Amino acid sequence: MTAxxxxxxxxxxxxNGLLELTSEQRQEMENYCKRYAAFMDACKTEREATAWAxxxxxxxxxxPAVPGMEVKPGDKIYLNNRGKSFLIxxxxxxxLAKGANICAAHVDSPRLDLKPQPLYEDSEIAFVxxxxxxxxxxxxxxxxxxxxxGVVCKKDGTEVTVTIGEDESDPILVVSDLLIxxxxxxxxxxxxxxxxxxxxxxxxxxxxxxxxxxxLVKLNIMSLLNEKYGMVExxxxxxxxxxxxxGKCREVGLDRSLLGAYGHDDRVCAYAELExxxxxxxxxxxxxxxxxxxxxxxxxxxxxxxxxxxxxxxMEILCDGQGVKLSHCFAxxxxxxxxxxxxxxxxxxxxxxxxxxxxxxxxxxxCKYTGSRGKxxxxxxxxxxxxxxxxxxxxxxxxxxTGELGKVDQGGGGTV
Ligand code: MN
Numbered sequence: 001m002t003a004x005x006x007x008x009x010x011x012x013x014x015x016n017g018l019l020e021l022t023s024e025q026r027q028e029m030e031n032y033c034k035r036y037a038a039f040m041d042a043c044k045t046e047r048e049a050t051a052w053a054x055x056x057x058x059x060x061x062x063x064p065a066v067p068g069m070e071v072k073p074g075d076k077i078y079l080n081n082r083g084k085s086f087l088i089x090x091x092x093x094x095x096l097a098k099g100a101n102i103c104a105a106h107v108d109s110p111r112l113d114l115k116p117q118p119l120y121e122d123s124e125i126a127f128v129x130x131x132x133x134x135x136x137x138x139x140x141x142x143x144x145x146x147x148x149x150g151v152v153c154k155k156d157g158t159e160v161t162v163t164i165g166e167d168e169s170d171p172i173l174v175v176s177d178l179l180i181x182x183x184x185x186x187x188x189x190x191x192x193x194x195x196x197x198x199x200x201x202x203x204x205x206x207x208x209x210x211x212x213x214x215x216l217v218k219l220n221i222m223s224l225l226n227e228k229y230g231m232v233e234x235x236x237x238x239x240x241x242x243x244x245x246x247g248k249c250r251e252v253g254l255d256r257s258l259l260g261a262y263g264h265d266d267r268v269c270a271y272a273e274l275e276x277x278x279x280x281x282x283x284x285x286x287x288x289x290x291x292x293x294x295x296x297x298x299x300x301x302x303x304x305x306x307x308x309x310x311x312x313x314x315m316e317i318l319c320d321g322q323g324v325k326l327s328h329c330f331a332x333x334x335x336x337x338x339x340x341x342x343x344x345x346x347x348x349x350x351x352x353x354x355x356x357x358x359x360x361x362x363x364x365x366x367c368k369y370t371g372s373r374g375k376x377x378x379x380x381x382x383x384x385x386x387x388x389x390x391x392x393x394x395x396x397x398x399x400x401x402t403g404e405l406g407k408v409d410q411g412g413g414g415t416v
Contacts, residue, residue, distance in 0.1 A: 016361045017399040018257070032275075033259060037249035039271045040261040044244045045149050046084050046294040046304070049107035049267060053086045053274060053292060054078065060278050062088060065314055071096075071321025074283040079314045084304035086292040087314040088277055092284045097324045099332025100287040100315070104306070104416045105270040105339065106296030109263035110134030112141060112200055112243040114148075118236055121218035124208065127201040130243055134297030138195040142177035146202060150241035152231055160229045162239075165246040172246045173202050202243055257361075266296065266415070269338035287318065293416050296339075306416040336389075337379065339415035341365040341403040351411065356404045363399030370405070372412020379414070 001009075021029065043049035062076040071077070071091055078088040085107070089100070112130035119128055132138070147165025154160065165172045177195065178186055186194055208216035209223065225231045231239075249261035273290040280288065295305030302308065312326065319326045343365075344357040358365035368386060371378025393400045405411040 014359065014362050014401055015399075016359075017363055018361050020399075035275070036268070036271050037259060037261070039274075040249040040259075040263070040267060043107070043267060044109075044147075044263060045111075045242060046106075046108040046292075047151065047240075048149065049270060049292060050080055050083055050086045050294075053088070054080045056274070056278060057088055065317045067317055067320070069317065069321050071318050077318065079310070079317075081304055081308075081310040085294040085310060087289070087311060088274075088292075089287055089289045089314075089318060090277060090280050090284060091318065092287040094285050094287075095324060096287055096319050096322050096329045097332070098286060099329055099334065100289045100318075101284070102289040102291065102333055102335040103269075103273045104291040104293060104335060104337050105273055106266045106293045106300075106416055107270050108134070108294045108297050109244075109265060109267070110136045110297050112136075112146075112202070114150075114236065114239065114241040114243070116237045118241075119204070119218055119222065119233060121215040124217050125206050126204045126217045126221045128204055128243075129198075130200045130202060132197060132200060133242070137191065138197065138200060139177075139191055141200055142175045142195055144174070145172040145246040146174060146243050147172065147246035148241055148243055150239060152229060152235050152239040152241065154230060154235050155232060156230075158230070160231070162229060162241060166248075173204065173243065175200055175202055265340040266338070268340060273338060289315070291416070296416050300416055334385075334388075337415055341367055342405055342411075351406050353404065353407045356402070358401050358403030362401045365401055365403035367403055367405065370412070370414045373409060376412075377414050 007013075039052065043052050057076075057078045060076070062078045065077050065079040065087075069077075073091055073093045075091040076089075077091065078086065080086055092100075111133050113133045115129045115131050118130070119126065121127075132141075145165065147170075148162055149166075150162050152160050152162060164170055205217055205221045205224075207220055209220040210216075211219075222231075222233055245262040247262075249259055252258035252260040270292050273292070277288055277290050291306075291311055293300065293304070293306045293311075295302045298305075300306040304310065315329060316326045319329050341358050342352070343360040344352060344354065366386075366389065369375055369378040369380040371380075390400075392398075405413050
């Protein structure tokens with residue numbers, strides 16, 4: 001054999017998928033990206049993603065999971081967990097005792113949540129105080145257009161959905177930063193300290209209401225909110241309002257080869273799970289299940305996070321419907337935990353092992369294990385399992401690569 005033949009048959013050769021696309025595949029990809037971008041525009045919070053998924057599931061004939069329901073092959077079933085997380089299944093021809101194929105992603109993203117007593121006036125400027133949610137770089141949240149999303153359960157028992165800053169005719173909001181001329185001290189601080197959590201106060205307005213007394217700017221803002229949403233100040237205490245970057249998903253680069261949007265992590269995986277299960281037109285052998293979890297960004301806690309029993313509850317309804325023990329189903333199940341990995345960025349080469357980092361356009365990144373330091377907290381896939389995945393992907397012509405999140409002792413992480 002020549003060296004060239006040996007290279008071909010023996011060596012692994014990662015490749016840029018864009019060089020291998022047929023024009024039909026390119027068109028499919030572009031169409032997929034358009035549908036994904038529309039999903040990103042409609043879903044900036046876990047609530048919005050759950051509502052969107054529920055609407056789409058209903059429109060495609062999925063039925064809500066109900067304890068005691070009969071569960072037959074081909075049945076399409078979903079569970080909306082308190083409007084915050086979502087589970088969906090297409091029941092396979094095999095019994096659930098043979099296990100399910102599960103994909104898990106999360107639909108929450110880092111953001112600024114409003115505090116329970118957010119609204120105040122200082123120096124004739126009205127602000128809301130926020131408490132950040134998830135891992136953020138605080139300095140990134142100043143001087144960028146922001147929007148408010150969420151729900152307010154009001155004193156009178158009614159509930160109102162709030163979205164300010166997304167419509168082109170809406171105002172946007174902003175957190176101020178210091179002008180460079182006054183930044184001598186700030187510029188000496190670390191990135192972690194340059195902007196503090198208690199400085200992430202969002203400007204709501206500056207115009208005083210006509211009249212007498214204190215806090216006329218705040219009063220003006222409150223009366224605008226009352227006009228539009230019927231809110232009073234006490235409603236902030238019970239509300240679930242959150243501040244996210246304003247604006248739509250955009251194409252990035254002169255060649256439009258990237259998409260820029262808030263919250264790709266992890267809605268890029270959520271959408272990749274949802275589309276195929278929504279469009280599954282044959283009954284799968286094993287039951288197909290998708291999880292859209294909440295609270296991953298803060299440790300998968302709470303009644304909508306993966307540490308809750310919402311997933312087990314959903315699977316138990318399915319198993320009960322076939323007279324199968326839940327543990328027997330789980331013992332034979334397979335799960336891909338889908339979250340984002342990092343692509344190699346030549347701006348920060350020192351953060352990763354170049355040879356084990358995923359590359360842009362080289363296909364989906366499969367992390368064999370997560371964790372940090374000595375794989376602490378890792379989910380570590382076996383050779384048998386990974387080989388099954390490799391075989392499926394290779395057979396289907398899926399371009400894939402492996403990835404590791406940062407170099408040893410530098411990076412690390414986990415997911416649902
Ligand atoms: Mn994630």
